Amino acid sequence: MTCNLRRRTFLTSAAALAAFGARAQGAYPNRPVRMVIPFAAGGATDVLGRDLAQAMTATLGQSFVVENMGGGAGVPALNTVARSPADGYTTFFCASGNITAQPLLAKSRVDILGQLTPVGMVATAPHVLVVSAKLPVHTVGELVAYAKAHPGTLNFGSAGVGGLAHLGTELFARAAGISITHVPYKGAAQAMTDLVSGQVQGMFGTMPSFTGMIEKGAIRALGITAPSGATPLKNLPLIARTVPGFQYSSWNGIFVPVGTPAPLIEQLYIAMAKGSTDKGLAKRFDEQGVDIALANSAQLAAAVHKEIAVWDKVIRDAKIALN
CATH class of the missing domain: 3.40.190.10 (Periplasmic binding protein-like II)
Known part of the structure; x- marks a missing residue:
């Protein structure tokens, strides 16, 4: 829905401004959405992200522009997204390690969910x-x-x-x-x-x-x-x-800057979930050894907290530190 540009009255009341905000939000997205991927082009996460971006484009009616930002263990890409406007037009398609492991190795440990909000998980893959x-x-x-x-x-x-x-x-x-x-x-x-x-x-x-x-x-x-x-x-x-209790997997999901309005996060999740039903995408994911596995924002946030606890213990026990 768009604003009526022929109206001659200004929207000055609080009620009118709220109505304007609702209409503007309802129009989302009205321009291309940026998808930052913290790996070089051609890698496994990049391939999955591009497939998903194409499927989500078909659902939302706006293109997803993929931007590869490899290096620095994914931290520069993460920081770029975290500092972007929380307007739904910058997304972060990443692997689980970018969220649950690398931030633990920073000199000052990062509260990742204080900077990024999950949209949802789309897939898992064992190592x-x-x-x-x-x-x-x-x-x-x-x-x-x-x-x-x-x-x-x-x-x-x-x-x-x-x-x-x-x-x-x-x-x-x-x-x-x-x-x-x-x-x-x-x-x-x-x-x-x-x-x-x-x-x-x-x-x-x-x-x-x-x-x-x-x-x-x-x-x-x-x-x-x-x-x-x-x-x-x-x-x-x-x-x-053979080794009881040993289990972990990698996953891929989408995050956005903290403060992104909940209705926009929901629209992105719906588009991601619908995109995952595309037969071509499902086939390509399967060929990569990846299982479609959907989790919404709250579910992924809970999974992130649980996984961070696991890797935090491993890092401390093994005394791992970045040089």
């Missing part, structure tokens, strides 16, 4: 535990036994300190009662190269990062960190069957 084909193990049980028989020799790589793959490694080591040395890299590509060569023996991560090398036989998938119905993961066992 896959992979090992170099040069390591003589084929199951999680064999890996645990190998680590206990060869203390101090097991090295796990990741794309950097404090990422979910790093925290998952620390959580696994403690749950399994084994020693693992974390080897951080500046990116996933070099970590993968060293995994294939056997310089590091294992790694956690999402399935798209590993598919090619698994198919070539250069690395071996042993299990997944949480239940999944995604096609590429159906034949992989739950790690928790």
